[in-house]
Amino acid sequence: NAGVTQTPKFQVLKTGQSMTLQCAQDMNHEYMSWYRQDPGMGLRLIHYSVGAGITDQGEVPNGYNVSRSTTEDFPLRLLSAAPSQTSVYFCASSPGLNVLDTQYFGPGTRLTVL
């Protein structure tokens, strides 16, 4: 049981490049979400999903796309990277559909946009 896995661990992009951050969980959780954490700050919700085929926007969705074709995977796409997207990105999953149910977080992807 690997829990929530994220790849890559580190990534450097140039402004305007696109890429996909991968997130997978093997706990059969319906709820998955993406957060970003800027230095010294708390987490902010980007997008979330309550099940395969269902996604919705969080607090800071601009510049990001998501899809949920399977229960296990929830990739985050950066369409055209900007320096303001330099951050640490965390994926999380939960057995419940309420955000205050226990959230299981991945190890994070540290992204730098030059």
Next chain:
Amino acid sequence: LAKTTQPISMDSYEGQEVNITCSHNNIATNDYITWYQQFPSQGPRFIIQGYKTKVTNEVASLFIPADRKSSTLSLPRVSLSDTAVYYCLVGDIGNAGNMLTFGGGTRLMVKP
């Protein structure tokens, strides 16, 4: 989610008990109190959740007074490995929406 206020940072020494208090004056009747722990370079980890009085698990205790306007996370006999940021969240577990707002948290530094 209800607004919470926590100290920005705390220092402690190994073996001591640490109490981190969270203020949530506007807590609603159906709100629960949840604490997460985040180690450097890792994602947050759920610690404990409660509604009233006292909740204890293998990691911590959560004390909630009768008026529920504050709560205290208690870490018994801390070690260096308890150095982390601790976040307090308050919300209705039956209707929290989908915004998990962590805020700045309390940065605990445990010294030898």
